[in-house]
Amino acid sequence: MNRRSFLTTAAALPAIASIPMAEAKPHEPGRLLAQGRPISVSSGNGIRAVEKAVELLRQGSDPLDAVVAGVNIVESDPEDMSVGYGGLPNERGVVQLDSCVMHGPTHKAGAVACIENIMNPASVALKVCRRTDHVLLVGEGAKQFAIAQGFKEEDLLTEKARKIWLRWKENLNPNDDWLNEDQIIGDAGKLEARAEALGLPFHYGTIHCSGVDAEGNIGSVTTTSGLSYKIPGRVGDSPLIGAGNFCDNAVGAGGSTGRGEAVIQSCGGFQVVQNMANGDDPTEACLKVLKWVADHTRRHDLLNSKGQPNFSLRFYALRKDGAYGGACFRKNANGNKKYFAVHDGEKAYLHECAYLYDD
Ligand code: ASP
Numbered sequence: 462m463n464r465r466s467f468l469t470t471a472a473a474l475p476a477i478a479s480i481p482m483a484e485a486k487p488h489e490p491g492r493l494l495a496q497g498r499p500i501s502v503s504s505g506n507g508i509r510a511v512e513k514a515v516e517l518l519r520q521g522s523d524p525l526d527a528v529v530a531g532v533n534i535v536e537s538d539p540e541d542m543s544v545g546y547g548g549l550p551n552e553r554g555v556v557q558l559d560s561c562v563m564h565g566p567t568h569k570a571g572a573v574a575c576i577e578n579i580m581n582p583a584s585v586a587l588k589v590c591r592r593t594d595h596v597l598l599v600g601e602g603a604k605q606f607a608i609a610q611g612f613k614e615e616d617l618l619t620e621k622a623r624k625i626w627l628r629w630k631e632n633l634n635p636n637d638d639w640l641n642e643d644q645i646i647g648d649a650g651k652l653e654a655r656a657e658a659l660g661l662p663f664h665y666g667t668i669h670c671s672g673v674d675a676e677g678n679i680g681s682v683t684t685t686s687g688l689s690y691k692i693p694g695r696v697g698d699s700p701l702i703g704a705g706n707f708c709d710n711a712v713g714a715g716g717s718t719g720r721g722e723a724v725i726q727s728c729g730g731f732q733v734v735q736n737m738a739n740g741d742d743p744t745e746a747c748l749k750v751l752k753w754v755a756d757h758t759r760r761h762d763l764l765n766s767k768g769q770p771n772f773s774l775r776f777y778a779l780r781k782d783g784a785y786g787g788a789c790f791r792k793n794a795n796g797n798k799k800y801f802a803v804h805d806g807e808k809a810y811l812h813e814c815a816y817l818y819d820d
Pocket of ligand 1: 685720721
């Protein structure tokens, strides 16, 4: 497998200058947990999430409550345009949110998809997990369930997101995002290219967060506003157990951010955990799934000139003993490194991802 070592010292990035960057060093599996420290791992936008999760784990919180409280912070932040309140809307200007949670000790799961007007879908997914015999509620049913559980209905489209969406809308052309019968042109590739041409933000956003307590109990969550400008009703990987999130209390947790369609078609989260169950360290477990996705990506519009996937995708893994890892295909186009967030029980920092490709 052609990949770089993920262990390098991180350079400061202006936007995250105040966040400690990993003085990256090899994981020592088992060491952290042996010292009785809870640990949490998240996507790069999850520094506040891992801090909150570990704070709660230290107080004896259930691991699932801890990680959901962590991602709630990002869901409620209007400045994060990839999750919850302030998330970029679908092509009709409606914010539709997806989330799922999984509880290691009971192996129970809960999820909501395409839920509208509820700011914290991860908390609704937690209610589905704890208060129903179901796993996944969608659309209007999910919203009514949330309201019955006491969640407030509110407008999630911020002025900032509305203006961006309006610009997008004004620039629509006859080439919409639907796949023509005789044409294999992808939705994501087109949406991304169109947003880029207009200078508009395009998000494969999402936050994934997992946590393990000092006893080795695991909880994991993924929550998102999904693909920007998506076709209404589109469901990504984030609310699908085994895709954007999975955990097995005997092994660990795996989650993803990025092109959900690729994760769904690879059962990505499940594969990450299975790889760890088969003996891979967390980083290797993530890289193997990326390789699997690459090997199964056949559509020409999703491949670059080297035949590698041209979309964004990241996997995150946390093992029961506290070892962790994160990986993606490659660095940013401008050579900038990519990061995931970790709280190792002592401090929170951004850790550089491993890369499947050198360039
Ligand atoms: N995975 C999410 C989805 O496909 C998007 C993302 O991570 O940005 O809905």
